[in-house]
Amino acid sequence: MPNPSLPRPGRRTTTDVPTIHVPAERAVVDCAIYIDGTRLPGRYTHAAALAEVRRRGEGFVWLGLHQPDEHQMTSVARTFDLHELTVEDAVHAHQRPKLERYDDLLFLVLRTVTYVEHESVTTTNDIVETGEILLFTGPDFIISVRHGDHSELSAVRAHLEADPEQLGLGPAAVLHAIADHVVDTYLAVTTAVEPDVDDLEEFVFTPDTRIAVEQIYLLKREIVQLRRAVVPLAEPLQRLIRSPGNPIPKDIRRYFRDVADHHTTVSDRIATFDETLSTLLDAAIAKVTVQQNTDMRRISAWVAIAAVPTMIAGVYGMNFDHMPELHWEYSYYVVVGVIALIVTVLFVLFRRNKWL
Secondary structure, eight states, X not given: OOOTTSOOTTOOOGGGSOOOOOOGGGGEEEEEEEETTEEOSSOOOHHHHHHHHHHHTSOEEXXXXXXXXXXXXXXXXXXXXXXXXXXXXXXXXXXXSEEEEETTEEEEEEEEEEEOOOSOTXXXXXXXXXXXXXXXXXXXXXXXXXXXXXXXXXHHHHHXXXXXXXXXXXXXXXXXXXXXXXHHHHHHHHXXXXXXXXXXXXXXXXXXXXXXXXXXXXXXXXHHHHHHHHGGGHHHHHHHHHOTTOSSOHHHHHHHHHHHHHHHHHHHHHHHHHHHHHHHHHHHHHHHHHHHHHHHHHHHHHHHHHHHHHHHHHHHTSOOSOOTTTTOTTHHHHHHHHHHHHHHHHHHHHHHTTOO
């Protein structure tokens, strides 16, 4: 009798299903060979491109990847002899900006940002989105790994290909161009965010407006996200400029100084935004507190006014036989008149003191 725990002949189990690996070429956006700053015609796989460069003994390979999986990145790493730790970072992303060196290999992580268009800063929840670019730079290759849909480098590649003299400086020129492009987007995003901060500031300090403190928190959260993506890049840029034994040529280091200057400008802007939002938050909380105090005074004034007829009606509502003026013909009209007089006097006093 067959054992029911064993798979039947011809019956496929889940463990029999083979894992289908998508080839690395599916993650390749572009792969090109550059000799003296000029792109060689033809299409190459990453392995064939590197083999051709090393056969010629000149030029370099620029390989662009978009969100490769572990198998694809492992295949590329095997071809270019990348360190296994950098491969893990390239697959899972979500890294802080950093620079690591492995012998002749530089590994640079850049966070990308983009501005999310919206109608009003008081109604949106998202202002900034982030992505990531990881760069592997060797003597005869540069690999750019992108995460996110807004971090395209096609414009950077086209700009460099139109300038063979700059591209002829090698992979370091591409490294600079991508870093410069990313920092320029930082400038563009902070320029776009500035009107949002100004609009929120105007809204907070406009009289007779109610501001939701949560909206300031949301914008501050976006600025914090922007700061975490931008500010940590300062240290890697300084290392690219000043680090001893740096494989970056001197001519390229001069260009990195300009990138670092722009990055400092962006960092200063973000710090200003953060300080402004902190001030707005304090002002909004103070405004809410003042409004609450005003509401409490208004409520207290109406309670005081309502207490007068309540007290008088309570006294004359007691069922005693012997009370002053209880059986007088005009008692009702006198009591109502006294109530109206006292209520009117209180109303005038509260209004004069701006409690009502």
